[in-house]
Structures are given as structure tokens and as C-alpha cells.
Amino acid sequence: MVHRLPVGGGHVLHVEEHGNPAGLPALVLHGGPGSGSSPLQRSFFDPARYCILCPDQRGAGQSTPRGRIEDNTLAHLLADLRLLRQHLRIGRWLVVGGSWGATLAVLHAADQPEAVSGLLLRNPFLARAADIGAFFAAAGLPESIVHVFATGPVAAQRAAAARWWDAEQRLEGRDPVPPADAASLARLVDRYRVQSHYLRHGCWLPSEGLPACCEQVPAIPVVILQGEDDAICPPEGAQVLQRALGARATLRLVPGAGHDPSHPAMAAAMREALRTFPSGPLTAGLAEPPPAALP
Template sequence: MFDLERYRIILFDQRGCGRSTPHASDLATDISLNTTEHLLRDMEQLRAQLGVERWLSFGGSWGSALSVACAERHPERVSEMLPAFWLMGRAEVDWSAWEDAVLSLEPHGKPAPFSDRASDDLLAFARICAHYAANNGWLEDGALLRNAGRLAGIPAVIMHGRLDLSCPYDAAWQFAQAWPNAELVAFDDAGHKGSPAMHDHVRSTVARFSVL
């Protein structure tokens, strides 16, 4: 979704998943050191190590909550944001317990979007998700919303599917009201996994941000 001539893309696998080690699929891996605070420190260390002064933050689902938490911690390090919203609140954690079923019913969904992963990835996914959900992401309920004022001055476009049954739309709407400089765009044909229209809007938005 990004023009590689204009953007330097930085992707990172969070603790315990992807190519990060130790991997959470190994039951000997201690995931007590895998918390939101640890991830925020990891992101800041990564930014500093790569010599990035400010970056555009782009995340969806849990990634949007993490990117907002990072931006509220270090607003001076963020140039723009493109979150697809989730606040990691208690109500949302309870609601998301059925997402493997409901995501398969979305207009652009597919059967078992999570449970058909490779066995190691599925085990790591289950351990990490349960670990974070049981602890409410180590975020005080409503804290991200209450701290939205810290993001004043950061241009943002919040994109959310009205048919998203995993991350309810009201969280995106509430945050858009509290976040100065944020624009909320809802897509009638999109659920949690997005839609062609949403992806097109992401591309046009990042192109617009690249000339700011």
C-alpha cells in the first residue's frame, strides 16, 4: 500500500511471534516478559537503532491499539497515523472472543482466518492473545481514549469497516471525537479484514501524506 520510492517500510515481528525469538510456540518460552510496556520499549529501541527521527504509524486491530499507545508515549516521534481502530478495552476484549467465527462471515472473509494457521504459529497466536486479553493489554480501561489529547497536531485518518464484528465501530467513533486532527472514514462494504475500497483509500492517503 506504500510507494517504495517515497517510503522506507519498517516491519517488525512482536515478541514471541513471526521470526522473533524465543518463539511463543515453545512452551518453555517465558511470556511474562511479553507485555505492552515491553513492546513499547522494543519499538522505541528499534526506531533509535534504525536512525528514524519520526515515522508514520500504520496498524490495524491490536496493531492500532499498540500504535496509539506508542504515539501517546512519544508524540514527537510520529509524523502521521493510519489506525484501524481498537482500544483494547475490557468490553472489546470480551467481544473479540468470537472473532474466528464472525470474521469468516464478512463480505471479504474466508473460513477459519486464524485457526487454519500452521501449528507453531497457531500455538503462539493462542498463547499471546490469551496472555494479553487476560491482562487487558496492561492498559488501564479507557486510558488510550483519555490520553487522546496527547496526539494533538498529528494528522491521522482512522479507517474502519462498518461490518467489523471483531472490533466494534463505536471505539473508532469515540476516538475520532477525542483526537484533534483525526479524520474518521467508514466503509460500508468492509469488515475487520477491510475491502478493496478501504485499501484504495489507504493508498491514496499515504500518497497524500508523502507530500505534506
């Protein structure tokens, strides 16, 4: 089932509903920002057990207008999730997200503690000023690239999008594949316009990033799955987030996995966590992380 939900400012969200309508509600938040949902993200769920809800955030995926950054901030995204839950008449849902999706998941739990039954977070992005700088350094991209998508000519935006895509693919351990055609490149330009808009504004979070917002997260089960070899969201960030969330959170490092959710080890870890979450053991079969020596 597809929902088209007007949320104000000219934005209309594209929301896909899969699985069992009577199953456990699960909200799946994509990363980016700006990337949109994909079939991979729902493939980890047992469709007989879960009602799987996959919204494309403002300006992303099949939401319209694609690539629009006006009326598109963190506050807007959180308000959209409140409206979506009301529209679907859902009391509480399990919230699942990777990278930026994990960031938004934690912030949604802090914003609406009564709405969230649990959090499953993959390779969380903490959105600290240092994290944003480290991403650009690791990708070999100048931080000034974020301004190209707001003010640059079309040709410059296309060149910047192709360069950004190539850098991300390398960081995720994939062989870069150039955009197949003009339509693919246009989608990347829109994607990175939204992503650069958020990064340019520090995702509208304090300089301390996501950990500064964890006190408002309710006492719900939280499972963090972190690829040991993630170069985009390194394990140090997941360790910091687990400490900020305290006893409610369990961190599991996934050996051999990086940022790519399709890596076999990460895919297996996601499926196992969802198989038992939230009614049974939350971390069965996942490798324990080594002791962390953090300052």
C-alpha cells in the same frame, strides 16, 4: 533488508525494511497481538516514496522465541519501539497500524510524541473491558479460553487455537480454512498464546482503554479508516477514538469493508491515504461517514 534486534529478556525482534531507504520512514505495526507482519500490510505503500519498516512484535511472527509471553507486556513493546528507532537512527516516522496495531500506534505516539509525524489507523481496537467481552461474544468463544494457552495441555491448546481461528475467519467474512498441517497449527497456538496473554491482562491499559491515553498524543495529523461492517472492531469504537483525539483526527468509514484489510474498498482507502499522507490532502477520495449519534 532484515534486522535482528535483541531487546532483552531473551527476545530478538525480526524487522524487515522495504522500499526506498531514502524515502519517508513508515513504521507498520501488525495486529493480534501475536499475529506478525505480512506482505499484505506493506502492499499499500508506494515503495518508491516510503521506507517501510515492519517489526514483528515480541513473541510474534519471525521474532524469537515465538509465542513467548515472559517479558512480554505493553511496556516492553513500547520500549522496543524506542530501541528500534534508535537502532535505525530515525528522527520521526509515520506510524500505520490496524486493529491492535492501531492501538499500539496511538500508545507509541503518546509515549514518544517527538517520534511520530502522523498516524494512519485502520479499524482500531480500543481494548476497553467491554471491547474484549464483545469480541468473545461475537466470536462465540468463552472468555475462559484465554487461560488454556497459559496452563492447558498441548492437545487443549491445539483445539482452542483451531476453534479461535475458525471464529476469527467467520467474523472477518471469510470461509474458514482449517490449519493445513501440524506446523500451521503450532504457529496458531503461539499466536493465540500471545493474544490471550494480552487480553487476559486487559492489554495493560485502564478499564477505559485507549481513549484514556489520547491526551498525550501530539498535535499531528491522524487518519482513521473504519470498515462499516467490522464485527471485530465495530465502528462505534472508531467514533469514540476520533472524539478522544479531537480536531487532529479525521474519521472515514469505508462502505462494504469489514475487519479484513484485503477487502478491495479498504485496500483502496489505505493506498489513497498513503499516497497523500503526510505531505498533501489526507483524505482525498474517501467516503464521508454518516453523522454519529453517540451518547
